[in-house]
Amino acid sequence: MRVRVAFLLCLFGLGATQWREARAQDRQTNAPSPAREAADASENARAAFEEIERLIDAGRFDDARKGLAAVARADDYAQVYGAFVDARLDEATGRLTRARDAYRRILADHPGLARVRVHLARTLARLEDHEGARRHFDFVLGAPDLAAPLADRVRQDARALDGARRWSAQGYITLAPTTNMTSGTSQDRVKIGFLDFTPAKAGRRKSGVGALYGADLAYSAPFLDDWGWLATLSTMHRDHAHRGYDDRSVRASAGLRRLLSADVATLEMTGQRRWFGGTEYLYAFGPQASARMFVGEANRVTLSGGAIAQRHDQDAYRDGMRYSVSAHWDRFTMPGQFLRMGATFERESARNAHLAFREFGALIGYNFDLPWSMTVYPEAGFAWRDYDGPFPLFGAQRRDRRMTGSITLVKKDFAVAGFAPRLQISYTDNRSNVKLYDYDRLDFNVTLTRAF
Secondary structure, three states: OHHHHHHHHHHHHHHHHHHHHHHHHHHHHHOOOHHHHHHHHHHHHHHHHHHHHHHHHOOOHHHHHHHHHHOOOOOHHHHHHHHHHHHHHHHHOOOHHHHHHHHHHHHHHOOOOHHHHHHHHHHHHHOOOHHHHHHHHHHHHOOOOOOHHHHHHHHHHHHHHHHHOOEEEEEEEEEEEEOOOOOOEOOOOEEEOOEEEOOOHHHEOOOEEEEEEEEEEEEEEEEEOOEEEEEEEEEEEEEOOOHHHOEEEEEEEEEEEEEEOOEEEEEEEEEEEEEEOOEEEEEEEEEEEEEEEEEOOOEEEEEEEEEEEEEEOOOHHHOEEEEEEEEEEEEEEEOOEEEEEEEEEEEEOOOOHHHOEEEEEEEEEEEEEEOOOEEEEEEEEEEEEEEEEEOOOOOOEEEEEEEEEEEEEEEOOOOEOOEEEEEEEEEEEEEEOOHHHOEEEEEEEEEEEEEO
16 A cells, blocks of 8 residues: 555656646747847837827827836837937927937938938928928828828928928039030141131130039919919029139029929029120020929929020020920939939020031939938930031031030038038030030039028
8 A cells, every 4th residue: 555655646746747847848938039029129119109199299298208208218119219209299399400400310320211201391391491391302202102191291291381481592602623614625636627727725625623603592472372473583603713714694584383282383484694704695585384293102203494585795696596395204212212314305596507406315313312311313414416507617517415424412411601512523525526526524513502
């Protein structure tokens, strides 16, 4: 009997030991993994921040502050979302410059966050930086995964932006070193027909440093629903070391503007007065039209055209009409990035047929919105120009083919005395069957702009 009891106790002890080991293994198997714990923490942070956003929308700012202080920001997701909600609270309580800078810091590392860009655009609009707001609204509308309700709201905000401000002004100055300020030939002698010619000094290649500066002023005022008046005034000055190459002009226009959803169309009468080399050179006038529209959620189309009469002060044989049409298509691939393709046509008449021409052009570029608040835009273009009448002493019409390439760099969060800098490097190569017009040039433009 004692042996039987001892045997049963031994079996029970062995079974209990196995049961305890099985329970320990089961607990270990079902214990949350580090990855699962991190996912749960992110989900908890997301829910908490969403609730804080609801508090901000309801105007309960003190409760929102307490909630922000209580949420742990243990991972990258919580840190980015938390910084966004911090900025939302600053925006809602009127600390607009803090909110603007916070949104910009987030986008510097995460340029694809559409909702952050929407709030940055709204904040810039409240700070009366309408140009910057418009730029970010356009980028948001180009997001391929933008939800329809948010897209409709952004379109409304962009439309309101177009009618929110009556006056706008912008000043700029550009330092422009170039290898060929005259777009002149580098050849000492050229052959036209069967004769050798020595190009005039003004038509020879000359390097140097120029300065380009000016200002643009615009006024708009609604007069009936989506219709409004539009007027502009701009001036441009290009100075070189040699006064004979100086180029100055003043341009003014007035007309109508029509707002359509996030789109805008204009029709204006324009006039221009130009001086070259210190003397009167040209005045021009005529109608011009433009339109900017979105097609779907990711395509922006810009159209423009004009018919301008040109009258020269000294060279009446150049008088005629200039007709121009251009179309640009921007395909947004993500917020801040788009592919641009464009086509242009220009027809210029003149009393002397060998000065009248037709020109077709095409371009392609891509805008990259990179981290560190950098924007890079490379572009390549090609144009072919054919003249009507035979070139003097040449016996055939002049034919030009022009290739261009450029890259533009912008650091959006950097300013010099309130002026935003931009660097553009461009190269032009023009080939002509009249060798007098063969040239190439390399330009470096450092531009400072400021909106007022």
